[in-house]
Each structure stands twice: as C-alpha cells, then as structure tokens.
Amino acid sequence: MKNRLTARLTAFAAALVLHAGPVAADIESVTFSGFGTLGAVASDTDDLQFVRVGTEAPGSGRLNFGSDSVLGVQGNFGFGNGTEAVVQVLARHTPKNNYTPRAALAFISFAPSPEFTLRAGRLRVPAFMLSDSLDVNYAHPWVRPPVEVYTLNPFADLDGIDLLYRTRIADVDLELHPYFGRSRVNIAHYGHASLSRLRGLNIGLSKGPLTLHLGYSRARLDLRWGDPEFDRLQHALNTFPQGRLMLAEMEGDGASASFTSAGFHWDDNRWQLIGEYAVRRTSAFVNSASGWHLTIGRHVGATTPYLRFARNRQNSPIVSRNLSMGLAEIDAFNASRNNSQRSIGAGLRWDLHPNAAMKVELARSRIENDGWGAFYPQGDILSTRVSGRTVNTLSLSIDVVF
Amino acid sequence: MAILLALGAHPAHAEEVLIVTARTGTVETLSRDEAEQLYLGRRATLATRISMLLDLPPGRTRDHFYRTLTDKNPSQIRAYWSRMVFTGRALPPKEAADASDARRLLLENPGAIGYLPGRYADDPELRILLRLE
Numbered sequence: 001m002k003n004r005l006t007a008r009l010t011a012f013a014a015a016l017v018l019h020a021g022p023v024a025a026d027i028e029s030v031t032f033s034g035f036g037t038l039g040a041v042a043s044d045t046d047d048l049q050f051v052r053v054g055t056e057a058p059g060s061g062r063l064n065f066g067s068d069s070v071l072g073v074q075g076n077f078g079f080g081n082g083t084e085a086v087v088q089v090l091a092r093h094t095p096k097n098n099y100t101p102r103a104a105l106a107f108i109s110f111a112p113s114p115e116f117t118l119r120a121g122r123l124r125v126p127a128f129m130l131s132d133s134l135d136v137n138y139a140h141p142w143v144r145p146p147v148e149v150y151t152l153n154p155f156a157d158l159d160g161i162d163l164l165y166r167t168r169i170a171d172v173d174l175e176l177h178p179y180f181g182r183s184r185v186n187i188a189h190y191g192h193a194s195l196s197r198l199r200g201l202n203i204g205l206s207k208g209p210l211t212l213h214l215g216y217s218r219a220r221l222d223l224r225w226g227d228p229e230f231d232r233l234q235h236a237l238n239t240f241p242q243g244r245l246m247l248a249e250m251e252g253d254g255a256s257a258s259f260t261s262a263g264f265h266w267d268d269n270r271w272q273l274i275g276e277y278a279v280r281r282t283s284a285f286v287n288s289a290s291g292w293h294l295t296i297g298r299h300v301g302a303t304t305p306y307l308r309f310a311r312n313r314q315n316s317p318i319v320s321r322n323l324s325m326g327l328a329e330i331d332a333f334n335a336s337r338n339n340s341q342r343s344i345g346a347g348l349r350w351d352l353h354p355n356a357a358m359k360v361e362l363a364r365s366r367i368e369n370d371g372w373g374a375f376y377p378q379g380d381i382l383s384t385r386v387s388g389r390t391v392n393t394l395s396l397s398i399d400v401v402f
Numbered sequence: 403m404a405i406l407l408a409l410g411a412h413p414a415h416a417e418e419v420l421i422v423t424a425r426t427g428t429v430e431t432l433s434r435d436e437a438e439q440l441y442l443g444r445r446a447t448l449a450t451r452i453s454m455l456l457d458l459p460p461g462r463t464r465d466h467f468y469r470t471l472t473d474k475n476p477s478q479i480r481a482y483w484s485r486m487v488f489t490g491r492a493l494p495p496k497e498a499a500d501a502s503d504a505r506r507l508l509l510e511n512p513g514a515i516g517y518l519p520g521r522y523a524d525d526p527e528l529r530i531l532l533r534l535e
Contacts, residue, residue, distance in 0.1 A: 086490040114445045132489035139485040351477045401484045
C-alpha cells in the first residue's frame with residue numbers, strides 16, 4: 001500500500017517537473033511567514049490537569065504551557081506556471097512529551113486552471129471545519145478550538161494527494177475537496193495509531209459573511225496503546241480466553257473508522273457565530289463518540305467577547321459491557337479513553353496589534369460519569385477520581401502571525 | 403501617514419477606491435466578483451494571467467477597500483488571510499510601501515493589478531478596472 005502510494009506520488013511529482021520544464025523549475029518567488037502562540041492553562045484542582053487528549057502527553061503541574069503553545073514557520077516556493085511548493089515546520093508539545101519539530105506541510109501543488117489545484121505530499125487531514133488552521137490560533141476567536149469536538153480526531157498529517165476545486169455559482173463560492181492518503185500519530189507515552197486508505201470529501205460554501213462546511217471520510221485504523229497502565233492490563237488479560245477477546249477490541253489492526261463533520265461560521269462586522277458537530281464511528285480500538293460546540297461572539301472595537309457551549313458524548317465504549325463482564329479495570333480503561341464532558345466558557349479576544357491577539361478564557365467543565373473529559377490525573381492514576389467531577393480552567397494566550 | 407494626509411487634502415475622492423492596472427497592461431476587464439475572489443485568495447488568477455496582486459499597507463485606504471469589496475473589517479481580513487496562508491492555499495497580495503510605490507509596481511509589471519485611492523482617477527498611465535465607493 002505504502003509503495004503504491006509512493007509510486008503514485010513519485011509519478012505525480014515527475015509529471016509536475018516535466019510539465020514545468022527545466023527553465024521554469026527555477027524558483028521564481030520565495031515567501032517566508034510564520035505563526036505562534038504562547039499559552040498557559042490552569043485548573044482549579046490540585047489533582048487534575050487539562051490536557052489536549054490525543055495530541056500531547058499529559059504534563060505535570062497545575063499550569064500547563066504545552067497545550068496551546070505552538071510555533072510554525074512556512075516557506076512558499078513558486079516555480080511559475082501555477083506550480084508551487086509549500087513547507088511548514090511546526091513545533092508543539094507532542095504525545096512523546098517533547099517539542100520536536102515536524103513537517104506539518106510539505107507538498108507540491110499544481111494549478112492547471114484558476115479553478116483546480118492538485119496537491120501531493122504532506123497535507124492536512126481536513127476532518128473538521130477548522131482542521132486546516134488548527135494550529136494557527138490567531139485565526140480563531142478562542143484560545144483553542146473547543147476540545148469537545150476537536151479531540152475527536154487527532155490525526156493531523158495527511159500523506160497523500162488532494163484536489164481543490166473552487167468555483168462561484170451566482171454569489172456563492174463553492175469548494176470541493178476530495179483527498180486520499182494515510183496518516184500516523186503517536187500516542188502517549190510510546191503508542192501509535194495510523195489511518196490507511198484514508199479517503200474523504202469536504203464541501204465548503206461561502207456567501208458573504210456565512211461559511212458552511214460538510215465533510216465525510218473513511219479509513220482503516222491500526223492502533224497500539226503505549227503506557228505502563230495498559231501494559232499491566234494487557235499482561236493480566238492475556239492470561240484468560242475472555243481477556244484475550246477484550247484485548248482484541250482494545251488494540252490491533254484493521255478496524256474501520258469513519259468521520260463526519262458539519263459546521264457553520266457567521267461573521268458580519270458585529271456578530272460572530274460558530275458551530276460544529278462531528279461524529280466518529282469505529283469498529284474497535286477507540287470509542288464511537290460525537291461532539292458539538294456553539295460559540296457566540298460580539299465585535300466591540302478591537303475586542304471580541306464570546307460565550308461558548310460544548311459537549312462530547314460517547315456513543316459506544318471501546319470494550320462493550322457484554323464483553324467486559326463488569327470488570328472494574330475494563331471500566332477504568334474505557335473511562336480513561338472517553339473524552340465525554342460538557343463545558344461552558346466565557347472568553348475575550350483582544351486584537352492588540354495588527355499581527356497579534358491576546359486571549360483569555362474561563363471555562364467550567366463537567367466530566368461525564370463514565371469518562372475523563374479533557375483532564376488527566378496529576379498524582380496516582382489508579383486512586384484519583386476523574387469521572388463525574390467539575391473543573392474550572394483559566395486559559396491565557398498571545399497569538400502572533402509574522 | 404502619507405496616504406491619510408493625501409486623502410484629507412482631497413475630500414471629494416476620500417471614499418473612492420480604484421482597482422487599476424497599467425494603461426499598457428494585459429488585463430482589460432475585471433468584474434467585481436473576480437476582484438473579490440482574487441483579494442480573498444479564492445482564485446489565483448484570471449483568464450488573462452495576473453502576475454502580481456498588490457496591496458497597500460494597513461491604513462484607511464486598505465481598510466475601506468476590503469470593507470467595500472469583501473464586507474470584512476481589518477481584523478477579520480487578517481484572520482482570514484492567516485487561514486489561507488498557513489493552510490498553503492494562497493499567498494496574500496504583495497504589500498507595496500505606499501500608494502506611489504504601488505503605482506510604480508503597476509507600471510513596471512504589465513500583468514499586475516492593484517488598488518489606489520480615488521485621487522489617482524485622472525492618472526494617464528493607469529487603466530481603471532473597477533471603481534469602489
């Protein structure tokens with residue numbers, strides 16, 4: 001599979017070079033730009049810490065700088081004839097608990113006509129309405145896009161191809177965005193997951209202040225957990241037949257996963273309304289869950305105060321009740337991988353400079369009785385109660401683009 | 403600052419913005435839809451190739467231009483463009499140092515289009531593609 005894709009990408013790249021010809025392959029224009037966020041989030045409890053589940057390792061201490069801080073640098077290299085290469089290097093807190101930079105974008109794009117753009121290489125998995133700009137906090141009103149929705153799919157990098165088709169019908173801008181490829185993420189602390197045969201279609205509509213997004217994708221999911229607690233559980237379950245059946249639901253190869261999202265964004269010069277709903281359906285290894293958020297903001301001079309509501313709920317756990325025999329260890333495993341919670345947040349964005357925004361958000365999150373929400377225990381994992389609690393968090397950040 | 407002063411001195415044209423190209427340029431017509439799509443990065447070029455899309459530095463003319471053409475305020479435009487750039491979809495227009503620098507770039511690049519304050523309406527070297535009020 002990998003070889004086939006590589007062969008296709010190579011053929012595509014070769015076609016681009018042939019098309020561009022030896023003269024036009026020279027770089028005509030180079031543009032460098034970047035973005036960054038310095039952010040901190042604190043919770044009002046000693047034993048629970050906010051964590052961006054799936055994209056960062058749980059940290060230690062009540063103040064977490066890792067959740068939102070990010071630095072990205074991008075180079076656009078124009079070759080003429082509608083051919084361009086884009087490389088973006090990004091550093092942020094990873095599931096392996098470091099800040100090792102990675103290539104968030106590294107693709108060649110070719111626009112044979114104003115409506116079509118073909119791209120190949122490292123792209124973004126466009127699972128959500130805001131996937132493309134997930135790390136560019138400056139582009140958003142919040143400190144971070146609501147985690148109740150945005151942790152549903154941690155896969156960010158798409159290694160593959162996509163096509164952007166843009167047209168205008170009457171006064172509506174339409175964008176069709178089919179894509180195909182594979183993706184991989186690390187899981188704290190030494191696990192990993194991958195999507196293969198990932199294929200999807202996004203539809204975007206823009207008319208004046210309104211933008212609509214619809215997206216659907218399917219993939220094959222392979223997953224390995226990698227933390228000491230899971231290792232112990234795995235060891236214990238391997239000792240009896242029913243346990244091995246449970247393990248087969250927890251990790252392995254060849255699960256099917258699908259993802260659907262729908263969202264809208266309204267911004268006239270006074271009001272900002274943003275809402276999104278997303279559903280993840282899986283046959284094994286991660287739970288099936290859905291999430292929504294709704295944000296209402298008001299532009300007042302250089303500030304935009306907002307209120308947001310969000311909820312994540314589980315539709316089916318990783319290991320079903322029928323299979324788990326009511327074992328407390330399995331319930332704990334299910335809960336620790338269930339991000340269900342609901343939250344209300346009040347925040348403010350302040351555009352303090354043409355290239356910088358400052359944000360603050362106070363949020364109250366109620367973790368569901370069978371989940372861990374967006375929180376991780378600080379001390380002893382086994383004895384700390386997470387489910388069913390209410391946690392207040394205060395987030396502060398400064399975003400820049402340059 | 404120079405733009406502000408100049409606008410102040412020409413109150414008759416203070417609220418008009420012109421989308422222009424060189425008189426000898428290759429672009430002969432431009433619809434309002436096309437202009438909006440170009441300046442929002444929703445298309446990179448026209449049937450006639452556009453070699454350069456010009457912007458003015460932050461200020462009254464630029465704010466008025468985007469407000470009139472796209473109905474977006476300055477911070478919305480900046481947030482919008484940060485989305486377009488860092489998703490690798492488009493590059494923002496090239497920012498000229500000021501209006502006279504934009505005029506110079508237009509004259510040097512036959513495929514370039516840009517926008518200028520209304521006081522350039524009678525400039526014999528320029529072709530007006532669109533008037534925004």
